[in-house]
Amino acid sequence: MNSATRAVSQQLEEDEPVATLRRKERGLFWKYIFLFFAIWSLRATVLYGIDLMIPSDSWRLVYSNVIKFMIWVLPAFTFLIYEKQSTPFRFLKLSTRVERRGLLIATVVTAAFFTIVVLGESFMRRKSPAALLAASPSYLLWMLVTTSVSPLLEEIMFRGFVLGKLAEWKPFWRANVISSILFSFAHWPHWLWTKVPMLTFSRNAANAMILGLLFGWIVKKTDSLWPAVVAHIVNNCLASLIGRW
DSSP states (O other): OOHHHHHHHHHHHHHHHHHHHHHHHHHHHHHHHHHHHHHHHHHHTTTHHHHHTOOOHHHHHHHHHHHHIIIIIHHHHHHHHHTTOSOHHHHTTSSSOOOHHHHHHHHHHHHHHHHHHHHHHHHHHTOOGGGGGGSOHHHHHHHHHHTTHHHHHHHIIIIIIIHHHHTTTSOHHHHHHHHHHHHHHTTHHHHHHTTOOHHHHHHHHHHHHHHHHHHHHHHHHHTOSHHHHHHHHHHHHHHHHHHTO
């Protein structure tokens, strides 16, 4: 065996444990995802009755966000710590510095996207876009407060944790598509349980995936989770305002 052959053989022997470790990491990740969906599906269907038993809208929202934190966020941090990620906040892009040029591009693209959405909804509903601003300042403030927590929790789970893990062994575009599909799937159990009409269900599922792709791209462009969180909050606020038309 010549020196070149020995070097290749030695390299393969060194790479084999690394490949085995990566396979184990991927297997553990998908087991985590399966367990997450099993628990979340139970919470979004059978256990959703607990939410309906809470008479106060405010306390119901608090309860919902606490449960979501316990299912979506806390286990993700635990998983990263278990994997010996010394800086889970950095892995989730919660503490990384925002890339300014990317932020500018993402802001322009996101603003254009939401403008198209508003104009499209305005055309279909035969309403003026200016009607969105007819809500009182107190309602706008209440809406902003009540729609801010859930987007943060969802972004930590899907654009921080899921997309981050998938991007470790897949090209970004493929990882973004998979994480966006999973993000859409996470909404399905509750929609099915509450018997959302099929046309509405299909539209919501497609919208969730498209938004997931956009938010994932924003994270990639800005190297931070926070711009995606802001975009998610803006989307939820717009959805609430459009729902009042």
